[in-house]
Amino acid sequence: MEHPYPVVIDLSKKQVAVIGGGHVAVRKVKGLLAAHANVTVISPQLDAAIDQNAVTWQAKQFEPADIKNMDMIIICTSDSAVNRMVVAAATHFQLVNDASDKSRSDFYNVARVESSDLLLTVSTKGASPSKAKLIKNKLKEWLNQNDWFNGKES
């Protein structure tokens, strides 16, 4: 992403669709629930690490009508044709993240360190998620060493 616009966003009144219920969905859903988003997972299978009581699970294959009323859409199925179909079904009023292809995403997720009064985020602008994770862990160490960081990391 050449010209990113960073924001901190309140999702508590937003409807978020996660398409696919596997390993990547586990991580994305965890972050969304921590943000109190209203999460609907559309996927024939749901990883056991996703709490079925905390999300609305539609146990089915994706169809375009599933995202009609969604504000944000996170695409993480293992089928690239399906991922492309979801992107094609979204309108420009919706914010889309295709976890399998950053060129099709309106936004990228960030690595974060959070305490009660601090939120630090790391983005490599899509270049290297593993580097973002490494820097996040270094930041966490530094915050701890300097007594800046007194709390929960998410």
Ligand SMILES: C[C@@]1(CC(=O)O)C2=NC(=C\c3[nH]c(c(CCC(=O)O)c3CC(=O)O)Cc3[nH]c(c(CC(=O)O)c3CCC(=O)O)/C=C3\N/C(=C\2)[C@@H](CCC(=O)O)[C@]3(C)CC(=O)O)/[C@H]1CCC(=O)O
């Ligand atoms: C920060 C974090 C937030 C989060 O996911 O919520 C995040 N990825 C994380 C983890 C992670 N990512 C990957 C693995 C598996 C590693 C392995 O096992 O191989 C792991 C697990 C791990 O490392 O532990 C692989 C991967 N990631 C992307 C692709 C596709 C591509 O590059 O196009 C592929 C290859 C897929 C493939 O083909 O296999 C894409 C994206 N990942 C991003 C964010 C966005 C850019 C972030 C930035 O700008 O820096 C972007 C562009 C889109 C997005 O997902 O929003 C989170 C940090 C964890 C933390 O915070 O601790």
Ligand SMILES: NC(=O)c1ccc[n+]([C@@H]2O[C@H](COP(=O)([O-])OP(=O)(O)OC[C@H]3O[C@@H](n4cnc5c(N)ncnc54)[C@H](O)[C@@H]3O)[C@@H](O)[C@H]2O)c1
């Ligand atoms: N952005 C990231 O952070 C990141 C990290 C790793 C991998 N990926 C990419 O994410 C994608 C998913 O990876 P994963 O490890 O979660 O795969 P996975 O196999 O664990 O999960 C795939 C999920 O997609 C569901 N699915 C399959 N067909 C579907 C359909 N038609 N409609 C709805 N759901 C359907 C399956 O039921 C399953 O729950 C891959 O394309 C991978 O390249 C992204």
